[in-house]
Amino acid sequence: MKFVPNVQQLKALPAALGVDAVVAMSPENFAYVSGVFILTVSLVRPRQAYVVIPAKGDPVVVICSIEKTLAEAEGWIKDIRTYTEFADNPIDALTGALKDLGLGSGKLGIDLDFLPVSSQLRLLANLPCLTLANSTEAIAKIRAIKTPDEVAFLEKTTKQTHKAVLDAMAASKLGDNELAMANRIATGIINNGADGTLFIVFASGERTAHAHAHATERVPKASEIIRFDVGGTYGAWASDFARTYSTGSPTNLQSETYANLAEIEKATIEMVKPGVIAEDVFFFCRDQFLRRGMPFHMPHIGHSFGIELHESPMLRPGDKTVLKAGMVLNVEPMATDGEGSYYHLEDLFVVTDSGPRILTHGLPPKEIPVIGQKITY
């Protein structure tokens, strides 16, 4: 999508952080701030890209020359400077832009949670009077409140992914191997609108215990659990969606574990509203497990979502972020039945003044769904 971020907040950032300029250069911060999705910024790590946001004046993009036409076509920033890969070092090109802007000394906010040490060393060798502060989290805080366009786009992508899953699992049957089912989901995600897959975690039976297993040729047996966690890519944005199915004839323990998890997910999402603290959603969810006598070992139970798989805030102990309208979050509790199988459910929603609004087609069925079953919303 054609995307313009909250420019006013970004331009106010240097003053808010007490720096002379902010440089957005992690792949996610660059994509968000520039509105330009350059595939190779993440795929070819040395091909760094920067947006310089000075305290005074207009922002400047510094990118590899071969990406200039894309930046002109997609971005909102007019001042685009380029470097020639290998002939010029990207950090030297950034240095040149900073000097031109009168920012060769003084204080710079930059993504220290991403900037590699070797790049920092070169920047400080070029500009020894520069001091660096970490602005990763400050940009993440701006990104956390989605623009209306972003919410609409994430609703579209998550509904497309959910539909791909519903169709794929309705088409699956006992006797199919994991790969056949996982490929149905992956290809469905693409045919429903994604430009690629971000990840396809898929496992059955005892393999559900691996946190992030890939599908294999294993053929799930009757009365087994299938769980998957999948996402597509949509330019800079993505989808992230998890479900748990039975291969048929679930045991009582399986039915009960699933039903409990579905209740827990629903209750946890429903307690989210503006003003709630991120970690309190975690504690609420944990309590839901414990009051049902279910083991609980998750380090987090959900996260903000958009460009990065896990954005800030995280629904985890220690994250004191006050949730606000416009945040888009996943809640994704995971349970085990104590017999080696793991269950996972995950839905995306936007926080609104009147509470959470689900962005998938709907929360999971209350009773464990069975492969081959058609689920309608």
Added chain:
Amino acid sequence: MKFVPNVQQLKALPAALGVDAVVAMSPENFAYVSGVFILTVSLVRPRQAYVVIPAKGDPVVVICSIEKTLAEAEGWIKDIRTYTEFADNPIDALTGALKDLGLGSGKLGIDLDFLPVSSQLRLLANLPCLTLANSTEAIAKIRAIKTPDEVAFLEKTTKQTHKAVLDAMAASKLGDNELAMANRIATGIINNGADGTLFIVFASGERTAHAHAHATERVPKASEIIRFDVGGTYGAWASDFARTYSTGSPTNLQSETYANLAEIEKATIEMVKPGVIAEDVFFFCRDQFLRRGMPFHMPHIGHSFGIELHESPMLRPGDKTVLKAGMVLNVEPMATDGEGSYYHLEDLFVVTDSGPRILTHGLPPKEIPVIGQKITY
């Protein structure tokens, strides 16, 4: 695939670099050295993972606790230590492992081309007597010589991707939009063996001028150029493959530009053998363009390939690496016809003592292929 790297070379690395230990921690170096592909090491950047290779003694893996079962199932390193996400900082877990190994002071090789500045600051705050050296490139040099298992695996993945492309383009016809054709390739890559897509660059007509365009709803017209550059993911490894097609009735200029490019690609690959310098392959390729009076603007004309999209060595000016048997390389020249269309061809091959051995099904047709046409090898 189950993968064990060249352990002997890795264990000799600390002594070769004059350090007390080497820590592999970029996503690609971790995956290669550990033999464990953990999806979230690249997708969730704070979830860092490390292999510590001490000068004396056995290597140690430090990973997030939820990935332990995967590391036990896939990896060759027995000593696996874990941290709990958010409760422990990964760098503190690495610090603990280094102390246990008697490496709390002294000199450490680590991936300074990846290690974020904020992680370095925490490591040095924990261990103020530690000094850090950059070992990114030293591990890349080991990775550059593929093991026989790796060559076999890359041959399998590139042939699967090539087959997906041949089938998708044979099934495409005038009237299809870019998305329909690109999705045929993407889903074919998955159905032929990939666990996902790495990237699907696809453009027609004037859009071929963007370096990395995504498919749109544009319907290519007759006598237009289609070019794409695509790759699938196969655990830690990938594929990377480019072709150019005509939509039918190519102009003389289009036929000539393509035929020249196919000749250039073939000649460039054929000049590769052990002992050739990486940059000389670039200069040879450039000469092929210039002697045909074709414009040449590429910063590189190919690259080593395996886990990263662009590995070291790069076929570019300034890369003085001596090519050796066992290296797996892509040659990927790009041409323009001067009327706004860009042409791209890319094939993977392994360097052997007797010259290059092509790992795709074969080099591109000498005459520009047309969509809907069945190409056999």
